[in-house]
Amino acid sequence: xxxxxxxxxxxxxxxxxxxxxxxxxxxxxxxxxxxxxxxxxxxxxxxxxxxxxxxxxxxxxxxxxxxxxxxxxxxxxxxxxxxxxxxxxxxxxxxxxxxxxxxxxxxxxxxxxxxxxxxxxxxxxxxxxxxxxxxxxxxxxxxxxxxxxxxxxxxxxxxxxxxxxxxxxxxxxxxxxxxxxxxxxxxxxxxxxxxxxxxxxxxxxxxxxxxxxxxxxxxxxxxxxxxxxxxxxxxxxxxxxxxxxxxxxxxxxxxxxxxxxxxxxxxxxxxxxxxxxxxxxxxxxxxxxxxxxxxxxxxxxxxxxxxxxxxxxxxxxxxxx
Amino acid sequence: xxxxxxxxxxxxxxxxxxxxxxxxxxxxxxxxxxxxxxxxxxxxxxxxxxxxxxxxxxxxxxxxxxxxxxxxxxxxxxxxxxxxxxxxxxxxxxxxxxxxxxxxxxxxxxxxxxxxxxxxxxxxxxxxxxxxxxxxxxxxxxxxxxxxxxxxxxxxxxxxxxxxxxxxxxxxxxxxxxxxxxxxxxxxxxxxxxxxxxxxxxxxxxxxxxxxxxxxxxxxxxxxxxxxxxxxxxxxxxxxxxxxxxxxxxxxxxxxxxxxxxxxxxxxxxxxxxxxxxxxxxxxxxxxxxxxxxxxxxxxxxxxxxxxxxxxxxxxxxxxxxxxxxxxxxxxxxxxxxxxxxxxxxxxxxxxxxxxxxxxxxxxxxxxxxxxxxxxxxxxxxxxxxxxxxxxxx
Numbered sequence: 001x002x003x004x005x006x007x008x009x010x011x012x013x014x015x016x017x018x019x020x021x022x023x024x025x026x027x028x029x030x031x032x033x034x035x036x037x038x039x040x041x042x043x044x045x046x047x048x049x050x051x052x053x054x055x056x057x058x059x060x061x062x063x064x065x066x067x068x069x070x071x072x073x074x075x076x077x078x079x080x081x082x083x084x085x086x087x088x089x090x091x092x093x094x095x096x097x098x099x100x101x102x103x104x105x106x107x108x109x110x111x112x113x114x115x116x117x118x119x120x121x122x123x124x125x126x127x128x129x130x131x132x133x134x135x136x137x138x139x140x141x142x143x144x145x146x147x148x149x150x151x152x153x154x155x156x157x158x159x160x161x162x163x164x165x166x167x168x169x170x171x172x173x174x175x176x177x178x179x180x181x182x183x184x185x186x187x188x189x190x191x192x193x194x195x196x197x198x199x200x201x202x203x204x205x206x207x208x209x210x211x212x213x214x215x216x217x218x219x220x221x222x223x224x225x226x227x228x229x230x231x232x233x234x235x236x237x238x239x240x241x242x243x244x245x246x247x248x249x250x251x252x253x254x255x256x257x258x259x260x261x262x263x264x265x266x267x268x269x270x271x272x273x274x275x276x277x278x279x280x281x282x283x284x285x286x287x288x289x290x291x292x293x294x295x296x297x298x299x300x301x302x303x304x305x306x307x308x309x310x311x312x313x314x315x316x317x318x319x320x321x
Numbered sequence: 322x323x324x325x326x327x328x329x330x331x332x333x334x335x336x337x338x339x340x341x342x343x344x345x346x347x348x349x350x351x352x353x354x355x356x357x358x359x360x361x362x363x364x365x366x367x368x369x370x371x372x373x374x375x376x377x378x379x380x381x382x383x384x385x386x387x388x389x390x391x392x393x394x395x396x397x398x399x400x401x402x403x404x405x406x407x408x409x410x411x412x413x414x415x416x417x418x419x420x421x422x423x424x425x426x427x428x429x430x431x432x433x434x435x436x437x438x439x440x441x442x443x444x445x446x447x448x449x450x451x452x453x454x455x456x457x458x459x460x461x462x463x464x465x466x467x468x469x470x471x472x473x474x475x476x477x478x479x480x481x482x483x484x485x486x487x488x489x490x491x492x493x494x495x496x497x498x499x500x501x502x503x504x505x506x507x508x509x510x511x512x513x514x515x516x517x518x519x520x521x522x523x524x525x526x527x528x529x530x531x532x533x534x535x536x537x538x539x540x541x542x543x544x545x546x547x548x549x550x551x552x553x554x555x556x557x558x559x560x561x562x563x564x565x566x567x568x569x570x571x572x573x574x575x576x577x578x579x580x581x582x583x584x585x586x587x588x589x590x591x592x593x594x595x596x597x598x599x600x601x602x603x604x605x606x607x608x609x610x611x612x613x614x615x616x617x618x619x620x621x622x623x624x625x626x627x628x629x630x631x632x633x634x635x636x637x638x639x640x641x642x643x644x645x646x647x648x649x650x651x652x653x654x655x656x657x658x659x660x661x662x663x664x665x666x667x668x669x670x671x672x673x674x675x676x677x678x679x680x681x682x683x684x685x686x687x688x689x690x691x692x693x694x695x696x697x698x699x700x701x702x703x704x705x706x707x708x709x710x711x712x713x714x715x
Binding site: 029 | 402407422439503
């Protein structure tokens with residue numbers, strides 16, 4: 001394979017996958033379609049998380065808060081203010097971005113590593129407290145139900161209709177993130193990860209880079225939150241707790257830290273796995289832990305590294321092993 | 322040509338009518354065979370709330386008992402278990418799997434009200450009969466859905482039962498409420514407040530104790546000023562023990578306290594380590610006897626026959642009543658079973674004495690919240706006793 005033809009092939013492959021996925025609803029039942037929709041949402045959540053901890057190199061765990069903010073924003077805007085759900089997707093992204101902006105304030109004050117981890121964890125728990133206690137707005141522990149809606153005459157209660165919307169949003173956000181990482185800003189993000197002081201000495205405004213990365217991560221995750229709200233039809237505070245965080249973290253690590261392809265692979269594998277393990281009631285958690293542990297032991301750089309080894313087609317220019 | 326078009330249109334209409342009828346007939350008997358009725362059983366078999374899966378044990382043991390007795394018109398009750406992990410997304414996936422892939426005849430089970438609430442629109446749209454056997458949120462079965470039946474006392478039934486017990490004590494004029502600030506607590510305290518208001522009683526003191534608080538001095542000192550005749554406490558077990566301890570410490574141990582079904586009388590005594598602290602504590606208790614009482618023994622034996630390792634707790638028995646009502650409805654339908662006939666039969670379950678729940682089950686086409694009350698457990702002469710009202714043993 002000629003090296004010069006790789007980018008073109010990569011681009012074709014990128015678009016070929018969603019085009020092939022258009023046919024997926026022909027092969028699924030309601031259950032498998034629901035699981036497939038969950039994979040698209042998980043891919044976006046993982047992508048947003050990977051951007052902060054993998055690409056920017058910050059030990060920050062606020063992404064579950066961005067996810068919850070997006071989901072609640074979508075639910076409140078459609079259930080309380082009556083906005084069409086489709087309109088709430090970018091608005092939820094903006095609310096997630098705002099969350100990213102707030103969460104990045106700790107990093108901007110020079111807080112790093114474990115301290116940043118604990119502050120962002122606290123931010124996530126604070127948001128969960130707000131969901132529970134801001135009852136008139138969030139519905140408290142009873143949560144908020146999204147109204148039934150149609151989109152161009154198609155019911156949004158139908159998982160197959162939802163799939164096409166989710167796919168479109170996922171493809172757009174993955175492509176935008178990929179472009180961002182290959183841009184000047186993307187290179188600056190990677191430079192901050194490698195050596196923040198050296199990056200600053202080159203005249204790159206590292207604080208602004210950190211803020212923008214958190215905000216974009218919040219936007220992607222907030223949009224995923226809006227999709228999640230429609231996916232389950234009812235948002236509850238428990239959906240945005242520690243379990244969700246650990247699950248997203250596992251997806252990032254299993255897929256490959258800082259890799260877009262890895263984010264998608266990790267999300268697909270770890271969304272599908274628990275569903276396959278339904279056949280072993282009571283042992284699911286044990287098998288899940290063993291499989292995740294085995295993947296990380298054999299492939300410490302995640303599933304994406306396996307594909308990279310198999311073909312240069314899957315290598316990511318901005319990714320460093 | 323025109324005539325041909327008319328004939329063709331009639332033929333297409335007739336064919337689609339026949340197909341629709343066949344599909345409808347298929348739907349009516351989906352999950353049924355000559356020797357089995359498949360029942361989707363959803364519960365939290367993994368995750369943080371896995372201990373709630375004990376709530377399905379009684380129901381499953383009852384299915385086994387019925388199967389050992391020959392089933393219902395030769396059909397065994399075959400449970401298909403799916404894990405919800407007490408998570409809404411996983412719960413919806415479980416419901417969709419049972420409905421669209423396993424194609425079960427009906428559904429029974431569910432702990433975790435939030436998950437059941439998230440599932441409700443999907444199950445309501447499917448039309449498949451669903452008996453909720455543990456989760457208590459009123460919103461699961463209200464507003465009415467023709468295929469969703471609640472087989473345990475709901476939050477409002479329990480809240481009203483708490484207030485009714487409080488007012489059954491003669492000369493109760495002043496009632497105070499202490500609660501957590503979460504919706505779980507409100508699900509008890511709001512209906513209790515409404516019941517008190519209906520009977521002309523306004524709470525004289527309304528206090529909050531947050532989860533995780535390890536001291537209730539401030540609240541107790543407020544109560545010492547108020548001197549209530551009865552206190553309603555919508556608190557989890559750990560905070561209840563702390564509250565009762567401080568109540569006794571400040572000399573208010575003689576004021577009776579009414580707690581929720583979320584606490585257990587004997588466990589609370591274990592937590593306080595002192596009988597004097599809990600001697601005036603009463604809790605919602607949905608059964609006709611103490612768990613180790615003679616009326617509960619046959620049920621305990623049944624559970625241990627099929628699940629010998631089961632450590633019995635309040636949860637172990639909670640789903641048996643609704644399983645009994647289901648079996649009664651299946652028997653009433655007869656051998657020619659369909660989903661619509663089962664729903665009709667469930668709507669005919671009236672004043673059904675389960676022999677385990679303190680109150681009967683009544684479902685009507687207008688009201689699917691089948692259990693309208695609960696008994697209360699408290700210490701009488703130093704022994705845990707099930708009570709109908711103040712001073713009236715069950």
